[in-house]
Amino acid sequence: DSGVTQTPKHLITATGQRVTLRCSPRSGDLSVYWYQQSLDQGLQFLIHYYNGEERAKGNILERFSAQQFPDLHSELNLSSLELGDSALYFCASSEKRGAPSSYNEQFFGPGTRLTVL
């Protein structure tokens, strides 16, 4: 158990809908990262938040957005869903207060499996 929690575990929805995925980082971690993993694309970095502020963006679609709240949990919002958005979505956390380093090891949550029908 990495200490990172994600809800829900599974999500089934229809095209055009909007969903919100939630992530709680390990206790004390300030950074949250979001990744998408599909069969044909592998594990792709989406976005990184550090202590409430956006720090880096990867190949994140404009239909997707994220935020990190004062209690450090994060949400990934996916809108206007398409069939191709079906994937596993992982969040990871790192960087404890007093030990900041963007290249610390990241600890991954169990993921949310999104199915768009």
Added chain:
Amino acid sequence: EDQVTQSPEALRLQEGESSSLNCSYTVSGLRGLFWYRQDPGKGPEFLFTLYSAGEEKEKERLKATLTKKESFLHITAPKPEDSATYLCAVFSGSARQLTFGSGTQLTVLP
């Protein structure tokens, strides 16, 4: 753009048959190379971080090594429970994000 290539894509071993997985990388300013293990439908599990060429780290039957162009994950006398996909990732100062390889799917037969 950072690039990570893992080989082989899949590897089948008999229990006790040692082997190595390869991770070749092209980055501008390597800050760290990471190995993860991923079981089907689960999140990647952190194994090792390597920061500089010549560094080695060990954990049970696994040993990771790093050169300036590649990293190896050596598996000594593997057991069926070592079956998983092993992912390699790099963090560079230019990209400021983890870039993952496509992984090596390891199957250890009893």
